[in-house]
Amino acid sequence: MRTKSFIVTLLVVLFALSPSFAQKGNKAMMLANRFFKEIAKQNTAALDEILHPAFQSHHFPAPPGSDKSGFIAGMKGLLSAFPDIKVTVHDQFAKGDKVFSYGSWTGTHKGTFQGVAPTNKQVKVEFMDIWREEGGKLRENWVVMDIMGLMVQLGAVPPLGGK
Numbered sequence: 369m370r371t372k373s374f375i376v377t378l379l380v381v382l383f384a385l386s387p388s389f390a391q392k393g394n395k396a397m398m399l400a401n402r403f404f405k406e407i408a409k410q411n412t413a414a415l416d417e418i419l420h421p422a423f424q425s426h427h428f429p430a431p432p433g434s435d436k437s438g439f440i441a442g443m444k445g446l447l448s449a450f451p452d453i454k455v456t457v458h459d460q461f462a463k464g465d466k467v468f469s470y471g472s473w474t475g476t477h478k479g480t481f482q483g484v485a486p487t488n489k490q491v492k493v494e495f496m497d498i499w500r501e502e503g504g505k506l507r508e509n510w511v512v513m514d515i516m517g518l519m520v521q522l523g524a525v526p527p528l529g530g531k
Contacts, residue, residue: 396465397460427510427512
């Protein structure tokens with residue numbers, strides 16, 4: 369956990385030191401925040417409006433990434449498994465056409481996720497992502513999510529140290 373906290377802190381400090389990085393209200397930030405709000409409302413129909421026709425996700429649902437339809441299908445799968453998802457953005461910085469977000473989401477495991485049957489367990493998952501805006505829509509996404517931590521919380525894999 370200390371290593372993860374150090375990396376997040378380092379990224380935030382590096383981005384904050386960039387002279388024009390913290391631009392409140394830029395298009396990328398507004399679109400990313402709208403994305404998070406629509407996901408929390410289970411409104412996947414809004415994703416067609418938010419995401420660029422040539423959208424590319426570089427990490428989600430899984431490498432090598434996916435196009436717009438694959439990404440939306442991945443989000444629908446996540447929302448089906450965790451229908452009460454709540455997204456919290458803890459920190460966010462924007463520069464030009466990109467926005468960096470560090471956050472977490474919580475939810476109850478009510479549907480099958482990655483082959484794991486519903487457990488009814490409450491989970492909390494941290495993430496970091498970068499979105500790139502083009503033409504008033506989200507064009508690209510890079511995301512790192514603590515999927516291993518999620519699988520430990522679901523009981524699908526043992527915690528480190530086997531306890």
